[in-house]
Amino acid sequence: MAALPPARILAIETSCDETAAAVIENGRALLASTVASQMDIHARYGGVFPEVASRQHILSIVPVVEQTLTQAHLALGDLDAIAVTRGPGLAGSLVVGLNMAKGLALGTGLPLIGVNHLEGHMYSAWVYDSPQQGDNAGENPPPEPQFPLIALLVSGGHTELNLMESHLKYKRLGATLDDAAGEAFDKVARLLGLGYPGGPAIQNAAEEGVPKAFNFPRAWLEGTWNFSFSGLKTAVLREVKRLNGEGKPLPVVDLAASFQSAVVEVLLQKTLMASREFGAKEILVAGGVSANRALREAFRAQQEFPVNIPRLSLCTDNAAMIAAAGYFRYALGHRDGLEIDVLPTWTLS
Numbered sequence: 001m002a003a004l005p006p007a008r009i010l011a012i013e014t015s016c017d018e019t020a021a022a023v024i025e026n027g028r029a030l031l032a033s034t035v036a037s038q039m040d041i042h043a044r045y046g047g048v049f050p051e052v053a054s055r056q057h058i059l060s061i062v063p064v065v066e067q068t069l070t071q072a073h074l075a076l077g078d079l080d081a082i083a084v085t086r087g088p089g090l091a092g093s094l095v096v097g098l099n100m101a102k103g104l105a106l107g108t109g110l111p112l113i114g115v116n117h118l119e120g121h122m123y124s125a126w127v128y129d130s131p132q133q134g135d136n137a138g139e140n141p142p143p144e145p146q147f148p149l150i151a152l153l154v155s156g157g158h159t160e161l162n163l164m165e166s167h168l169k170y171k172r173l174g175a176t177l178d179d180a181a182g183e184a185f186d187k188v189a190r191l192l193g194l195g196y197p198g199g200p201a202i203q204n205a206a207e208e209g210v211p212k213a214f215n216f217p218r219a220w221l222e223g224t225w226n227f228s229f230s231g232l233k234t235a236v237l238r239e240v241k242r243l244n245g246e247g248k249p250l251p252v253v254d255l256a257a258s259f260q261s262a263v264v265e266v267l268l269q270k271t272l273m274a275s276r277e278f279g280a281k282e283i284l285v286a287g288g289v290s291a292n293r294a295l296r297e298a299f300r301a302q303q304e305f306p307v308n309i310p311r312l313s314l315c316t317d318n319a320a321m322i323a324a325a326g327y328f329r330y331a332l333g334h335r336d337g338l339e340i341d342v343l344p345t346w347t348l349s
């Protein structure tokens, strides 16, 4: 690829329940990132309450952008483009971020670049703290991407295997037929009385438990690159009902560990199979569930492929990933007009 132009991108992300902004230089060096989480507000509903989320974004978006620019020691005039998540996500939440981005683009004359949230998750894997700023300033940047690569995207709303052939070029090999991996974590956590969000709660409980205590089903869906987690969730529910019926105390930690190991095993093995089949030079794992310790350890323990998993703070939703993907769109000439709308069901293509 021809040398890419230097550029600083401000990005905004409001697809779900985090109001986030970040500035990235040249697609990878993070200058500042702010994430205002609404987790505590939604925890009392046991999940994200869409109308509450959009109204909270309205309250947070201006301070979050201002704080990000201050932290980066930059003014709007120092930027080259405004990137923003267009979808997929909650329409009412996406609208707040998109309107903020449009206002900034209109006021500054900077180009506006709409980014797919899933594409953002993929690009989070190559982000590092700039040598001047951030908690990890001076860290070694992860190596440049090696194409073709296989990307496993595991979040609360999506579970997909993608073949990435070059920057911004993806082929979806398969996806979940029912629940996303993160959704399965959240639902099973609720079944086990572990609260919201379920992923970290299951992870913590699982650390005290025995992964082989229960032999839960693995849906291999052979001959496809698809996934399915609803059967596993039902199997956990059946086991919980059986134990409750017998008046036995729930072995929550063993149930959590056995559930988690079933999810991790299928995600790892199917990703490895796809990587062999498509001659991948590396594996990328991203999205909220890539924060899971057992999943990270399982991928890092295999020796067959180099694996790139974002650092923990970039696994769950953030704007650094949108700025990173937005930079490559900017550098390759993508521009959006001020008339663009949100795309709540946008697929990666």
Ligand code: KG4
Residues within 6 Å of the ligand: 016, 154, 155, 156, 157, 158, 181, 182, 183, 185, 186, 197, 198, 199, 200, 203, 287, 288, 289, 290, 291, 292, 293, 315, 316, 317
């Ligand atoms: O990417 P993300 O922040 O939002 C979406 O785009 O969906 O992912 C959120 C999902 C939730 O389902 C949450 O339970 C899950 O990621 N998650 C985890 C962990 N941390 C977050 N799942 C398993 N283990 C974790 N440590």
Ligand code: ZN
Residues within 6 Å of the ligand: 117, 121, 155, 156, 287, 288, 316, 317
């Ligand atoms: Zn996400």
